[in-house]
Amino acid sequence: MKPTIKKDLAEQLAPKIIDMARARSMRAGEPLREEAFAKELGVSRSPIRRGFALLEELGLATKEPNRGYYLTCDASTIDISDKLLDADPFEDFYLRVVDDVLRGEVPTTFFEAELIRRYEVPRGQLIKVLNRLANEAMIERKPGQGWEINNFLHDSNAHIQSYRFRMAIEPAAILEPGYKVDEVAFAKARQVQQELLDGDIFKLSRSQLFQIGAQLHELIVRCSGNAFFLEAIRRQNQLRRFMGYKANVDRTRLISQCQEHIHLLDLIQSGRRLEAADFLRNHLDIVGRLKTAKEAKDELEQQKIIEGSVST
Structure with a gap:
C-alpha cells in the first residue's frame, strides 16, 4: 500500500518541477535528479521527493527501484494544471x-x-x-x-498596491528580449478559458477559478525567461488569493475577463507584444479597481448587517 503523499507542499512544487523540466527540454525517459531540482528551487531533497511522488501519482513520472524517478512523457507536452484541479x-x-x-x-x-x-x-x-x-x-x-x-487580508490599500505592482511586473515580462511563447501551454490555456466561457465559470469552485487565472498569468510571465519576474508573480498570486475568492462570487463578471485573457494570448502569439503589454496593463488596472470596489461594498454591507443585529 502506497503511503499518503503530503499534497499541500507537493502540489506547490510539482508545477515548478515541470516548469524546470520544460525549460530544460526534458524528454520521456529522462531522470529527475533530486539534488538538481532541490538546488534550483531552494528547498531540501525531501519535499522535492514528495513532488516527484505526486507526479508519479498523476502518471507523469515513474519510479524505478534503487534508481529514482523518470519522466513518462516529454515535458513540453505536459500541462499539470488540469490534473491538480x-x-x-x-x-x-x-x-x-x-x-x-x-x-x-x-x-x-x-x-x-x-x-x-x-x-x-x-x-x-x-x-x-x-x-x-x-x-x-x-x-x-x-x-x-x-x-x-x-x-x-483586511488591508484594502495592500490589495490596491498588489495590482499596481502587477501592472509594473507583468507587462514588463512580456517585453523581455528573451520572451518565447510556449505554444503547447498557450493552446491549453486558451482551451481552458474557452471551457470557462462554455459553462465552467458556473461549475467550478472559487479556488479552482482563482487557480486557473493565476496559472494563466504565471504562464505569460514564465515565457519571459526571467526567473525573478516569475517568482514575484507567484508570490503575488499567493497573497491575493483570498481577495480573488471574494470577487469570484460575481461569476458573470468573469465572462469578460476570460474573453480578455483569450485576446491577450492572441496578441502575444501574433508577435504584437508591445500592444499586448499595454492591453495587460489596462486589464489589470480595471480588474483591480473592480475587485477593490466590490470588496469595499461587501464590507460596508456586512457592517450594516452587524450594526443592525446589535441594535435589535
Whole structure:
C-alpha cells in the first residue's frame, strides 16, 4: 500500500518541477535528479521527493527501484494544471473557513480547539485545512501555540498596491528580449478559458477559478525567461488569493475577463507584444479597481448587517 503523499507542499512544487523540466527540454525517459531540482528551487531533497511522488501519482513520472524517478512523457507536452484541479474532499469545509476568516468571524489570533468547537470537525480535518491556509499565506502558526491571520487580508490599500505592482511586473515580462511563447501551454490555456466561457465559470469552485487565472498569468510571465519576474508573480498570486475568492462570487463578471485573457494570448502569439503589454496593463488596472470596489461594498454591507443585529 502506497503511503499518503503530503499534497499541500507537493502540489506547490510539482508545477515548478515541470516548469524546470520544460525549460530544460526534458524528454520521456529522462531522470529527475533530486539534488538538481532541490538546488534550483531552494528547498531540501525531501519535499522535492514528495513532488516527484505526486507526479508519479498523476502518471507523469515513474519510479524505478534503487534508481529514482523518470519522466513518462516529454515535458513540453505536459500541462499539470488540469490534473491538480480535481476537487479536494475538504473543499467545502476549506471555503467555509475562508469565508468566516474574510468576514472577520474568526479572531485574528485563535487556537485549534476554538475552531474544532466552532465547526464540530475532527482535529485531523481541521489541521489539513489550516496547513493549506498556512501554505497559501492566509494564516501562520505562532511561536508556541495558536495561529494568526495575515493582516494583508483586511488591508484594502495592500490589495490596491498588489495590482499596481502587477501592472509594473507583468507587462514588463512580456517585453523581455528573451520572451518565447510556449505554444503547447498557450493552446491549453486558451482551451481552458474557452471551457470557462462554455459553462465552467458556473461549475467550478472559487479556488479552482482563482487557480486557473493565476496559472494563466504565471504562464505569460514564465515565457519571459526571467526567473525573478516569475517568482514575484507567484508570490503575488499567493497573497491575493483570498481577495480573488471574494470577487469570484460575481461569476458573470468573469465572462469578460476570460474573453480578455483569450485576446491577450492572441496578441502575444501574433508577435504584437508591445500592444499586448499595454492591453495587460489596462486589464489589470480595471480588474483591480473592480475587485477593490466590490470588496469595499461587501464590507460596508456586512457592517450594516452587524450594526443592525446589535441594535435589535
